[in-house]
Amino acid sequence: MATTTPTATPGPKLNHIGLPVIEYRGGKSTLCAGCGHNAISERIIDAMFEMGVEPERMMKMSGIGCSSKSPAYFMSRSHSFNSVHGRMPSVSTGAHLANHQLQMLGVSGDGDTASIGVGQFVHLMRRNLPMIYIIEDNGVYGLTKGQFSATADLGSKLKTGIINDLPAIDTCALAIQLGATFVGRSFSGDKKQLLAMLKAAISHKGTVMLDVISPCVTFNDHEGSTKSYKFMQEFDEPINEVGFVASFEDIAVDYNSGEIYDVEMHDGSSLRLRKLHEDYDPTDKANAVRTLMEAEEKNEVLTGVFYINTEKPTFTDLLNLVDEPLSTLPESMTRPPKEALDRLMSSLQ
Amino acid sequence: MATGDLALGQEQGAIKARARIINDFSINVATVNGSGSQSANSVLLKSIFGMGIPVSGKNLFPSNIAGLPTWYTIRASKDGYVARTRDAEILVALNAETAKQDIEALPTGGVAIYEESQNLKQYRDDVACYPVPFDKITAAVCSEAKLRKLVRNMVYVGVLAQLLSIDLTVVEGGLRKQFAKKQKVFELNFGAVKAGFEYAQEKLPKQDPFMLEAMDETAGKIIIDGNAAAGMGAVFAGVTVVAWYPITPSTSLIEATTDLLKKFRVTPEGKATFAVVQAEDELAAIGMVLGAGWGGARSMTSTSGPGISLMAEFAGLGYFAEIPGVIFDVQRTGPSTGMPTRTSQADLLSTAFLSHGDTKHVVLLPGSVKECFEFGYAAFDLSERLQTPVFVLTDLDLGMNNWMSEQFDYPDKPLDRGKVLTAEDLQRLGSFARYRDVDGDAIGWRTLPGTRHPKAAYFTRGSGHNDAAGYTEKPHEYVALMERLARKFENARKLVPAPVVVKDGSSKVGFLAYGTTDFALRESRDQLKKENDVDVDYMRIRAYPFAHEIHDFVASHERVYVVEQDRDAQLASLLKLDLPAEQVVKLRSILHYNGLPIDARTITEEFVTKEGL
Numbered sequence: 038m039a040t041t042t043p044t045a046t047p048g049p050k051l052n053h054i055g056l057p058v059i060e061y062r063g064g065k066s067t068l069c070a071g072c073g074h075n076a077i078s079e080r081i082i083d084a085m086f087e088m089g090v091e092p093e094r095m096m097k098m099s100g101i102g103c104s105s106k107s108p109a110y111f112m113s114r115s116h117s118f119n120s121v122h123g124r125m126p127s128v129s130t131g132a133h134l135a136n137h138q139l140q141m142l143g144v145s146g147d148g149d150t151a152s153i154g155v156g157q158f159v160h161l162m163r164r165n166l167p168m169i170y171i172i173e174d175n176g177v178y179g180l181t182k183g184q185f186s187a188t189a190d191l192g193s194k195l196k197t198g199i200i201n202d203l204p205a206i207d208t209c210a211l212a213i214q215l216g217a218t219f220v221g222r223s224f225s226g227d228k229k230q231l232l233a234m235l236k237a238a239i240s241h242k243g244t245v246m247l248d249v250i251s252p253c254v255t256f257n258d259h260e261g262s263t264k265s266y267k268f269m270q271e272f273d274e275p276i277n278e279v280g281f282v283a284s285f286e287d288i289a290v291d292y293n294s295g296e297i298y299d300v301e302m303h304d305g306s307s308l309r310l311r312k313l314h315e316d317y318d319p320t321d322k323a324n325a326v327r328t329l330m331e332a333e334e335k336n337e338v339l340t341g342v343f344y345i346n347t348e349k350p351t352f353t354d355l356l357n358l359v360d361e362p363l364s365t366l367p368e369s370m371t372r373p374p375k376e377a378l379d380r381l382m383s384s385l386q
Numbered sequence: 387m388a389t390g391d392l393a394l395g396q397e398q399g400a401i402k403a404r405a406r407i408i409n410d411f412s413i414n415v416a417t418v419n420g421s422g423s424q425s426a427n428s429v430l431l432k433s434i435f436g437m438g439i440p441v442s443g444k445n446l447f448p449s450n451i452a453g454l455p456t457w458y459t460i461r462a463s464k465d466g467y468v469a470r471t472r473d474a475e476i477l478v479a480l481n482a483e484t485a486k487q488d489i490e491a492l493p494t495g496g497v498a499i500y501e502e503s504q505n506l507k508q509y510r511d512d513v514a515c516y517p518v519p520f521d522k523i524t525a526a527v528c529s530e531a532k533l534r535k536l537v538r539n540m541v542y543v544g545v546l547a548q549l550l551s552i553d554l555t556v557v558e559g560g561l562r563k564q565f566a567k568k569q570k571v572f573e574l575n576f577g578a579v580k581a582g583f584e585y586a587q588e589k590l591p592k593q594d595p596f597m598l599e600a601m602d603e604t605a606g607k608i609i610i611d612g613n614a615a616a617g618m619g620a621v622f623a624g625v626t627v628v629a630w631y632p633i634t635p636s637t638s639l640i641e642a643t644t645d646l647l648k649k650f651r652v653t654p655e656g657k658a659t660f661a662v663v664q665a666e667d668e669l670a671a672i673g674m675v676l677g678a679g680w681g682g683a684r685s686m687t688s689t690s691g692p693g694i695s696l697m698a699e700f701a702g703l704g705y706f707a708e709i710p711g712v713i714f715d716v717q718r719t720g721p722s723t724g725m726p727t728r729t730s731q732a733d734l735l736s737t738a739f740l741s742h743g744d745t746k747h748v749v750l751l752p753g754s755v756k757e758c759f760e761f762g763y764a765a766f767d768l769s770e771r772l773q774t775p776v777f778v779l780t781d782l783d784l785g786m787n788n789w790m791s792e793q794f795d796y797p798d799k800p801l802d803r804g805k806v807l808t809a810e811d812l813q814r815l816g817s818f819a820r821y822r823d824v825d826g827d828a829i830g831w832r833t834l835p836g837t838r839h840p841k842a843a844y845f846t847r848g849s850g851h852n853d854a855a856g857y858t859e860k861p862h863e864y865v866a867l868m869e870r871l872a873r874k875f876e877n878a879r880k881l882v883p884a885p886v887v888v889k890d891g892s893s894k895v896g897f898l899a900y901g902t903t904d905f906a907l908r909e910s911r912d913q914l915k916k917e918n919d920v921d922v923d924y925m926r927i928r929a930y931p932f933a934h935e936i937h938d939f940v941a942s943h944e945r946v947y948v949v950e951q952d953r954d955a956q957l958a959s960l961l962k963l964d965l966p967a968e969q970v971v972k973l974r975s976i977l978h979y980n981g982l983p984i985d986a987r988t989i990t991e992e993f994v995t996k997e998g999l
């Protein structure tokens with residue numbers, strides 16, 4: 038037959054709000070090839086796409102560092118604020134207060150968080166500000182060419198042979214103790230675990246703090262480093278297997294298995310934590326901190342969801358804000374009327 | 387005005403009989419801090435105000451919670467002068483530790499009121515002495531021992547009322563207002579006032595010339611401190627996000643703001659249309675302000691010198707990434723912690739250029755409580771219009787002291803929220819470039835996070851960026867950006883509050899000043915006119931960048947004295963950077979920087995010396 042039937046080229050896969058994955062991409066990465074941070078950007082894109090997040094309703098925040106550059110490499114359709122070194126928490130707090138209807142994802146580095154930024158970090162955790170806070174943790178300052186950061190492990194070695202003789206700050210233990218309500222650790226090389234954790238993070242209301250080990254291939258991926266790909270492949274010790282079923286997915290969740298710890302998330306999704314360590318209860322704060330401290334003594338790098346609390350009020354709840362964003366309240370709601378000034382004036386006479 | 391001779395008591399032989407002095411003197415109340423004298427001083431101030439006499443009050447307090455010396459001075463001035471005077475004529479000496487020093491500081495012919503047992507008379511025979519058994523009088527009217535410390539202060543109000551002829555009904559009215567909902571407290575306090583009054587009536591024959599007489603100069607006026615006025619300005623600007631960290635003398639600005647927000651900005655459903663966050667430090671406070679400003683909220687913080695120093699890096703980000711936010715700086719003395727409870731104008735240069743790189747900021751300089759209110763709201767409009775942080779510089783003297791003022795006028799223009807594109811705008815335009823100067827005013831259009839349009843987002847950064855907000859290290863793109871920022875700043879000269887011409891006549895010499903220096907300078911000009919027969923032109927500066935009129939003022943005078951309250955002539959220095967070389971040589975400085983508010987006599991004397999009058 039001479040006529041040709043047009044073959045329907047299958048369009049790109051769309052998510053449940055009708056967007057293809059390309060709408061979640063960002064600019065071309067300028068980070069080193071093989072940098073863990075790039076893999077994390079990829080997982081963020083996947084998670085946002087799969088969760089059907091409306092890009093315009095997400096704010097991307099960061100401090101300064103290689104890691105903090107990465108918001109430029111995902112989700113170009115989201116407003117982004119690359120702020121100053123170590124101060125992402127305060128800027129995020131302000132941005133959230135301006136419009137608390139929006140979601141927020143922040144990317145920081147271990148230097149940005151645990152060294153220069155530890156002051157603001159602890160207060161953000163304490164406030165349980167609704168945001169996803171990711172530390173792309175490579176144990177060094179990548180952007181300033183490889184000095185130790187405060188998450189570098191005791192005894193780990195720089196390329197130059199310098200040994201770190203100070204203990205590491207465990208950002209997860211700190212976050213749990215201070216009041217963050219979803220705390221976990223993952224590894225940039227563990228696609229499955231990281232993706233599930235990110236998706237659950239998107240469903241959570243409150244501060245999500247994820248410490249993601251993200252090897253710096255240029256300055257900290259050698260023998261003697263405790264943040265290298267090789268080290269992680271050897272010592273990564275998942276405490277639970279993280280599964281996630283989004284509220285819009287049609288998958289029955291079996292809540293009764295003793296093997297699985299199911300957490301119903303704020304938006305009706307389900308976080309499924311298969312226990313790998315005996316009876317690990319991710320809602321027990323004290324136990325979570327103890328477990329992390331014990332793992333450190335054994336030189337294990339625990340990963341998984343360590344702590345979750347879906348009940349605790351967020352900072353926004355405590356402020357008792359109107360539902361509308363403060364940024365766009367009309368003048369009639371923000372400037373008191375003339376009578377108010379008249380009253381004040383007569384009370385001052 | 388009734389003046390006449392007053393026969394003095396026998397024992398006051400050293401004081402010559404002389405004319406009565408009416409409505410023109412200062413009272414200095416010396417106490418220890420934490421003794422609760424504020425209520426009494428406030429009642430005294432408001433009573434004089436209530437008699438229609440222009441009055442001002444200044445609290446000179448230590449950086450301490452309780453037990454150290456504190457002085458409160460009240461100046462009554464028929465001519466309306468409100469600056470500090472060097473000497474107070476009337477002393478109420480209630481602090482045993484400083485009593486000797488206090489009475490020694492009195493001018494000849496002054497008045498001392500003190501606790502009887504102190505016998506201060508031994509130190510001076512040239513002042514009128516009024517010993518008062520404060521403790522005995524207090525005990526008689528206040529049965530509860532633990533309240534006596536507070537009530538005791540009201541006794542001197544009564545004594546002064548009698549000696550100076552303050553109308554008791556006005557005092558009563560003031561007290562009623564102060565203790566509005568507490569009848570018992572009112573009765574107790576007024577009882578103490580009356581007891582003091584009666585004691586003085588019986589036992590203290592008048593031996594001094596100082597008197598108060600009702601005038602009609604305060605009708606319709608208000609009394610307020612600058613911090614409360616600035617906070618009120620912010621609330622009438624519709625501020626929505628307030629982030630701060632406590633520091634004297636700025637704390638009460640935030641407290642006033644918060645009180646008013648709670649009063650006027652809670653919806654009928656009980657929800658807040660504002661967020662006030664006590665941050666972990668000033669770095670966080672300014673970070674929150676910029677985050678909120680970026681997000682589209684009207685945001686502010688308030689601090690003093692040490693906080694300003696901490697805010698430096700963020701201030702540069704705000705300037706470079708063009709983010710609005712309002713920063714109040716209630717100046718105190720530095721360097722470093724300095725004297726935290728003393729006033730100064732020494733933050734001008736550090737705020738104008740706060741941060742590294744070629745950063746400069748718009749700085750508003752209110753010179754009265756009314757301007758604290760007006761600039762308090764104008765700062766938000768300017769900041770959103772210019773898309774840059776705006777500083778409002780007051781000082782401890784203006785911020786924490788009570789000032790008489792005309793009533794504040796309701797803002798006559800709607801809020802100016804600046805250049806913001808909505809989703810509908812983007813629909814029409816197709817796209818936008820955040821930092822492109824499409825209107826020729828050097829200000830780009832911005833979008834707010836949350837704007838539902840695929841082209842709404844842009845990337846905000848403090849690193850090099852081109853007009854589409856993309857990262858750049860290209861020399862010409864950087865230069866283009868820096869030049870646009872400079873043009874924007876240049877344009878701001880016309881948008882900031884214009885200087886006030888107090889007088890621009892024909893004098894060869896002129897004065898330039900800003901802020902609280904104005905009070906003393908006005909009085910000094912009158913002194914110069916009266917005593918030296920010179921009428922000096924005067925322009926009051928109200929903002930940086932400097933308006934062109936300031937250049938013209940300098941150009942049209944042979945010599946210009948810049949009067950300011952700091953050691954390094956910061957205002958003069960800033961002017962020198964701005965003026966053409968041939969004008970710079972005209973500038974002279976009169977400086978005052980001992981922590982106390984500048985007084986007229988200091989200016990007059992320096993001017994007379996420097997001009998060789």
Ligand SMILES: Cc1ncc(C[n+]2csc(CCOP(=O)(O)OP(=O)(O)O)c2C)c(N)n1
Binds near residue numbers: 147181
């Ligand atoms: C106030 C300040 N001090 C120092 C720097 C220099 N600096 C830039 S990035 C960085 C460290 C970044 O380390 P990290 O947060 O771990 O990010 P990484 O590059 O490792 O991803 C430093 C010290 C800066 N930008 N600002």
Ligand code: SF4
Binds near residue numbers: 067069071073256
């Ligand atoms: S220096 Fe290290 S952290 Fe930075 S981009 Fe390269 S690999 Fe990544």
Ligand SMILES: [Mg+2]
Binds near residue numbers: 146147176178179
């Ligand atoms: Mg790092």
